[in-house]
Amino acid sequence: MIRYSFLRSAALFVLIPAISSTASAQSSGSESDLAAKLTNPVANLISVPFQFNYDRGIGADGKGSSTSYIFQPVLPITLNPRWNYIVRPVISAATQNDVNGFSGTGVGPAVIETFFSPNTPGPFIWGVGPVISTPSMSGNNFGTAQTGGGVSAVGLYMKEPWTFGMLAYQTWSMGGSDVAGTANNTYWQPFVSYVTKNAWTYTVNTQSTFNWDTRRAQNPVNATVSKLVMFDKMPVSFSLGARYYLSSVPGGPSGWGGRASVTFLFPK
Structure with missing residues (x-):
């Protein structure tokens, strides 16, 4: 069973070449600064990414495929001059094709990540806070x-x-049926990004999940390239990349997949 709450995105950290006349112009320093901030999951920056993932090799016979659609806004709240509170809801939907004989579209579990993060200068940045995941909104075919x-x-x-970093969380089951899997999971996402002076970003990360009940891990590696461009005064980032599953849960995706995203930025 695929757990779409764990197909995450790193739309925050990665974005692709934009095909437009502005892409050929030299980016300003503010554009490269914004591109750098996007590599920081707890930056004091409102961003609204829309991410698309394609995976294959799904199901007992390995013939299924899926396209997932992930909406993951990042909402920083200034608590006082020294502290920010970052809210990152992750809402995912998916279209499955011939996954164990099932084809259809539905909404998976929502995950709400939050971080208390100090608003202090310096190269080292951190945050910590509670996380909660909901049951699948469209039944057992779309997650726990x-x-x-x-x-x-x-x-x-x-x-x-x-930018070098790690984002992680641990969730424990708080009730509900375990027929479609459990919520006892560890998620970790190490990442490294390189941002050029003309606002190109190159990123490699993993989005790994280990379920403590099945004792199985899913480990996709993502490599993406991105470009931040300005449309009038609106900064927008586009991304494209590939992913490869080093390991997967039984019936989960395997082999190569793809990823694309577009992110709208609202600097404070």
Whole structure:
């Protein structure tokens, strides 16, 4: 069973070449600064990404495929001059094709990640807070029926033009049927990004999930390239990339897949 709450995105960290006349112009310093901020999951920056993932090799016979659609806005809240509170709801839908004989579209579990993060200068940045996951909104074909709760954390080091970091969370089951899987999961996402002076970003990350009940892990590696461009005064980032599953859960995706995203930025 595919758990679409774990097909995440790293739309925050990665975005692609834009095909437009502005893409050929030299980017301003503010554009490269915004591109760098996008590599920080707890930046004091409102962003609204829409991500698309394609996976194959799904189901007992390996003949199924799916396209997932992930909406993951990042909402920073200033608590005081020293602290920010970052809210990252992740809402995923998917279209499945011939997955164990099933084809259809539905909405999976929603995951709400939150982080208390100090608003202090310096290359080391961190955040920690509660996380909660809901049951699948469209039945057992789209993820677990359990509710999960736990803790999320992020830490990173930013030194121009590089960003190195890790985002992770642990959820425990808070009730619900385990027929379609459980919410006892550890998720971890190490990432490295390189941002050029003309606002291109190159990123490699993994989005790994380990389920403590099945003792199985799913480990997709994502490599993406992105470009931030300005449309009038609106910064928009486009991305394209490939993914490969180093390992998967029984019936989960395998081999190569693809990813694309578009992210709208609203600097404060």
